[in-house]
Amino acid sequence: MSTILLLALIAASLHLPSLAQTRGNPLWSDISEALFAKEGGKKDYVQQYRTLVLDTTALSQLLSQAQSEEAVSLREATSEISLPLPDGTFARFRFVESATMAPGADPDSLPISTYMGQGIDDIYASVAFDLTTEGFHAMMTTGDEVVYIEPYQREDMVHYICFYKRDLRWDRTGPFEQQGPVKPGN
Numbered sequence: 453m454s455t456i457l458l459l460a461l462i463a464a465s466l467h468l469p470s471l472a473q474t475r476g477n478p479l480w481s482d483i484s485e486a487l488f489a490k491e492g493g494k495k496d497y498v499q500q501y502r503t504l505v506l507d508t509t510a511l512s513q514l515l516s517q518a519q520s521e522e523a524v525s526l527r528e529a530t531s532e533i534s535l536p537l538p539d540g541t542f543a544r545f546r547f548v549e550s551a552t553m554a555p556g557a558d559p560d561s562l563p564i565s566t567y568m569g570q571g572i573d574d575i576y577a578s579v580a581f582d583l584t585t586e587g588f589h590a591m592m593t594t595g596d597e598v599v600y601i602e603p604y605q606r607e608d609m610v611h612y613i614c615f616y617k618r619d620l621r622w623d624r625t626g627p628f629e630q631q632g633p634v635k636p637g638n
Contacts, residue, residue, distance in 0.1 A: 477534050477542055481505045488611050501615035502538045506588060508609055515565060515583060521548040526570045535590055536614045537599055543592060545569035545579050
């Protein structure tokens with residue numbers, strides 16, 4: 453009887469980190485790529501990345517409460533978002549909605565919302581992110597690192613990858629990028 457109880461406690465403790473992460477971050481959950489990957493969806497231009505699931509309903513609710521950059525400064529913003537980093541951790545940001553459209557463009561005609569933020573735990577960190585019909589996209593700067601979050605594949609608003617800029621493969625060629633991404637300094 454005590455052996456069964458001990459095994460049950462050990463098994464439960466193995467799940468505590470994932471439960472704590474889910475409770476601590478209602479938007480993002482790690483997921484194995486093998487559980488959702490489709491043929492042709494793999495991001496071959498990135499050497500290493502973290503795969504995640506995004507709770508799009510929770511994200512939409514959070515973003516709907518964002519203040520405008522015209523109404524409040526980033527320091528005074530009350531909206532907070534926690535974004536994943538490739539190393540398995542998260543970075544917290546205070547953010548505002550930021551209009552980045554060309555003057556004269558009708559914001560109601562384009563299905564895009566853009567935001568900018570400043571780090572909470574690391575005040576030198578910054579983020580720019582958007583939500584479009586193509587999914588969620590983010591670019592963060594933290595210290596000397598640049599981090600990207602983007603959809604795992606087209607037309608998938610739920611699965612995402614998170615990676616460091618240094619993990620981009622500069623030798624990639626394909627139907628859309630015959631010579632790969634533009635290298636810094638070129």
